[in-house]
Amino acid sequence: MRIIIPMAGMGKRMRPHTLTIPKPLIPIAGKPIVQRLVEDIAKVCQEPIEEVAFIIGHFGDKVEQDLKKIAQAVGAKGSIYYQEEALGTAHAILCAQESLEGKVVVAFADTLFKADFQLDTNADGTIWVQRVEDPRPFGVVKLNENNEITDFVEKPEEFISDLAIIGIYYFQDGAYLRSELQYLLDNDIKDKGEYQLTNALENMKNKGTTFIPAVISEWLDCGNKNATVYTNQRYLEYIKDEEGLVASSAQLQNSVIIPPVYIGENAIINNSVIGPHVSIGNNTSVNSSVVSNSIVQENATLTNGNISNSMVGNFVSYEGRQSDLSLGDYNTLKD
Template sequence: MRIIVPMAGMGKRMRPHTLTVPKPLIPIAGKPIVQRLVEDIAKVCQEPIEEVAFIIGHFGEEVENDLKEIADKIGAKGTIVYQEEALGTAHAILCAKEALKGKVVVAFADTLFKADFQLDTNADGTIWVQRVEDPRPYGVVKLNDKNEITDFVEKPQEFISDLAIIGIYYFRDGEYLKEELQYLLDNDIKDKGEYQLTNALENMKNKGTKFIPAVISEWLDCGNKNATVHTNQRYLEYIKDEEGLVASSAKLENAVIIPPVYIGENVRITNSVVGPHVSIGNNTNVYNSVVSNSIIQESTSLKNGNVANSMLGNFVVYEGRQSDLSLGDYNTLTE
């Protein structure tokens, strides 16, 4: 089994946090988004993961090494592939053509999920979906009475289905997927100016490939600051009974901790209330503050703050006011 992770986008909706770090490396409950994604996919697959191919822009050697380490942690080889131009989802996946062989999961790296199923690897293909109240903003799938997908419909304005596509796909035959993606490029078949995976899915379905849905129990978006803070909240609820959420090296002095929280290595919390639903990265100092429902990254200093529903990046210095914040790396804000 292989996992293909397209993640070359600029993450503009997450600025300023993505000015210095690719969006999939922003931490959720102490681990990068893409690490959470890869680990959760591995849990629902019934076979070992042989390779994880990360499709990226030129993010630098440090990021590439971090991605390879994420693959290594699930016992897989990490491969770095570059997408030089943003030409659509089909083009992005095809950049990893060397990894498109055998059983393949394609997962776009701006979404997380909670699933209570084991992936049926004998199916031709599986589209991961969730039921939504209002399907109009999404791509959806329509099913027949055999639970097979008959149609892919983009942003239906009249009700067709409430099963929204979340951006994770399984293919039993990666080589076949590669052929269909290459066909789109060779024949310049575009939708809205880009080469789209949904066109390949439609072609495969029309040739007899049977796609089935895999319905997840929760779909967590990481597209903007508020969504990412909410995802951090939900993830902390998932893992609240795990050991090690508060590092043994953390120093808590006159501190009240309200679970669930994640507190990293060498964090110092003094005269403060932290939680619930707070993640604090390594080497961060919190002094004389109240923090709830927030993500604070590494090596940051927070003093005299009353902070909620916020994201603070790495190496931030923040002092002094009640706020709903989104501060990128290396910012200083004081009163």
């Protein structure tokens, strides 16, 4: 089994946090978004993960090494491919064409999920979906009486289905997917000016490929600050009974911890109230503050703060009062 992860986007909706690191490396409950994604896919696959291929921009050597370590953590080889120009989802996946062999999962790195199923690797293809109240903003799938996908409909104005496509796909034959993606590029078949995966899916379906849905129990978006803070909250609830959420090297001095929280290595919490639903990164210091429902990244210092529903980046120095914050890396703010 191979996992293909396109993640070359610039993450503009997450600025200022994506000015210094790619969005998929922003931490959720102490681990980067993309690491959570890889680990959760591995849990539902019934086969070992052989390779994880990351399609990125030129993010630098450190990011590439971090990504390879994420693959190694699930026993897989990490491969790096580059997308030089944003030409659509089909083009992005095809950038990793050398890894499109055998059974593959394609997962776009701005979404996380909770699933209660094991992936049926005998299926031709599987589209992961979530039931939504209002399907109009999403791509949806329509099913027949045999629970097979008959149509892919993008942002339907009239009700077609409430099964929204979340951006994770399984293909039994990666080489077949590769050839269908290449066909789009060779014949300049575009939708809204870009080469789209959904066009390849439609062609495969018309040629006899049977796609089935895999309905997840929760779909978590990391597209903007508020959504990412909420995803952090939900993940902390998922893992609240795991060991090691508060690092043994963390120093807690005259403070109250309200679970679930994650506190990283060598963090210092002094005269503060932390939680619920807070992630504190490595080497961060929180002094005389109240922090709830927030992500504070690494090497930051918070003093006299009362913050909630906030994201605070790496190497931030903050001293102030109650706020709803979105501070990027290396900022200094005093009220």
